[in-house]
Amino acid sequence: MGIGLEFFFGPNNPIKFICGKCKDVASPPVSYPCSFSHMFCYDCVSNRSTCPIDNQPCGGSPLVDTTGFHYYNLTLRCPRKCDKWSGRLSDLADHLRVCPNNDMGVCKWGGSKCNVKRTDLAQHEQTCIFAVVPCSWSSVGCQYQDARYNGEKHATDPKVLSQHLSLAYDGLTAERNNLATRVDQLEAELAKATRTIALMEMEQKAALTSAGKANNAVLEEMTKLVERVSMLERVERPPPPSFAYQPSSSSSSPSPMMMPPSPSPPSSPRGDAQDGPISIFTSAPSPGASVWSS
DSSP: OOOGGGEESSSGGGGGGBBBTOOOOOOSEEETOOOOOOEHHHHHHOOOOOTTTTTOOOOTTOOBBBOOHHHOOOOOOOOOOOOOOOEEGGGHHHHHHOOOOOOOEETTTTTEEEEEEEGGGHHHHHHTTTTTEEEETEEETTTOOEEEEHHHHHOOOOOHHHHHHHHHHHHHHHHHHHHHHHHHHHHHHHHHHHHHHHHHHHHHHHHHHHHHHHHHHHHHHHHHHHHHHHHHHOOOOOOOOOOOOOSSOOOOEOOSOOOOOOOOOOOOTTTOOOOOOOOOOOOOOOOOOOOOOO
């Protein structure tokens, strides 16, 4: 849907920008590659595969904006009839953002070229033909960027396609080399880890052997100590000295092991003084006789 001729004024004549289908000033203006004189609104021909005027096939080629400088210098009044603005067509998008009568959204890519409602603006901007997008082969290194409607032509050009395939081959070759290098690194790390594990196992085995020997030595020493203690406990100790009297083999009278001390002599009944101690024995006791017998 274009912009009506009644909104335009000034010295520049918009008649050469008339859409060949809706007969309004094309908005946004596009043309088929069959003839640059056949201009249309994008919405009027976006779903066609042939030119509406000469019916020549488009061959899937994108629509191309061919309006140039003169189109955007056209002067007009607000197409939403707010009576508060008039100016160049290139400034229409800025006015429509604040126009009180505008229920249409202003695309950030196509501006006034895009005729879209506010409610559909977000979805429209994701697929707008004027949106600048990278090449579909950008993942393999193509740096091309252009409006979406020109991107398909770039991607399907035979020369460009050959370059894309070359970039893809180079990218795959580089990726293969990187993977081979990474495999070598992983194999080297695996070999190092294997050697480290083997060394740790050897050290662990040596430590277990040393611990076993030390344990056996401790057990052997404990066994010797236990045997020595047991032997010492079996040794007979001499009995302690005793003052008890043992019976003699030749007499039933006890035989003293040790002579008791001599008793003090009794005092004389008469109280007479004695020259020395008086023995109570009249004669020496015979061997084996009790020293206490009368």
